[in-house]
Amino acid sequence: MKIIAYGFLLHPGAYLRNRWNMLDFVIVVIGLFSTVLSVLDQKGFDVKALRAFRVLRPLRLVSGVPSLQVVLNSILRAMVPLLHIALLVIFVIIIYAIVGLELFAGKMHMTCFHNRTDEMAFDDPHPCNLDKGYKCNSSENLVCKKGWTGPNDGITNFDNFGLAMLTVFQCVTMEGWTTVMYNINDAVGNMWPWIYFVSLIIIGSFFVLNLVLGVLSGEFSKEREKAKARGDFQKLREKQQIEEDLRGYLDWITQAEDIEPETEDGDDEDSPGRQRKPFVYYILFFLFFNQKRKKRKEIVAS
Missing domain, CATH: 1.20.1280 (Monooxygenase)
Structure with missing residues (x-):
């Protein structure tokens, strides 16, 4: 159709x-x-x-669905700006991963053990420290020492650059970042690590990641304006086409009135009026077909 x-x-x-x-x-x-x-x-x-x-x-x-076309076109046009934002996100993650690597490397492998059995004291262990941070209860024969793989089976830590980037990325997405901060506080104390994590959330999450929404919103507004302009232009074109067709109809009617009428006895087969009739029928059929085609086009567009 x-x-x-x-x-x-x-x-x-x-x-x-x-x-x-x-x-x-x-x-x-x-x-x-x-x-x-x-x-x-x-x-x-x-x-x-x-x-x-x-x-x-x-x-x-x-x-x-024109609205879906607007959304998808805006996403496609936003790919290049989103690539620039992705590079900025990677840059922020690298900077904070390097800082975390210097400050917290090897700090998340100490936890509380039973002094006599050398078994971990808790089913859900957490970091500890001998001087600052979380201290094990010595009255229960618990001692803080190394031997734990770390949170999330040793994935969430700052022991190497790759795991540090992964941990920072987790914090930037705001998925369990408070748990990571509390583990760091238990491992090194809670005097200053909050500065690291709060600044990471403000810069990485609230500022950089929200640039993605800003870019998508801007491209969507531009694409919607373009779609509206195209629709207005199409309507103007159709209006002009209708006016041209009407002028053509009027010209044809004017020319048709100039055709000599048949006499009472009938015209000769070779007379100009009888020769014009096939052409007139052809024009009428063409105009009728063109009008039906425009109606079908309007139905499909709606």
Whole structure:
């Protein structure tokens, strides 16, 4: 129906001149091709590979919903600014990973053990320290010493650069960052580590990551304005086209009135009036077909 309403390819505004319609057309053609091959049962050709393209069928919805097109276009246009923001996020993570590596390396492997059995005192262990931070209760025969892999099976720590970056990234996403801070406080004391984590959350989460939302919001506003401008221009074009068609109809009516009427006895077959009739019928049919085509186009667009 869209191909009939808009045309296929050659003229401006045709069906395949829109990239979302091109995606829709490719998905439909692949689906029809795979169906035909499965019906014909062609051996030697793997139809399952084509059936994998069925996952793209939900994307056909994009070609019929202009608001989805605006959202996806804004995301695609925001890729380059988002790449710059990603580089800034990586830079912040590297800086804080280096600082954490210098301050907290090897600090999260001491926990409380039973003095007699050398077993960990708690099912959910946490770091401890002999001087500052969390101290084990000596009255319960507990002693703070090394031998623990660390929180999250030794993943959350600052022992090397890779794990330090992973820990900083976890804090930037604000997923369990308070637990990491409390573990550091238990390991080294709570006098100054909060400065490290609070500054990381302010700079990394509240500022840098929110730039992503700002970029997406800006690109979405631009794309929405462009879509509105395209819609207004299309309406203006259609209005001008209707006015041109009306002027053409009036000119045709004026010329048709100049055709000599038939006499009572009838005109000769070679008379000008009888020769003009096929051309007049052709023009009427063409105008009727063009009007129906415009109505179908309006129905499809709505």
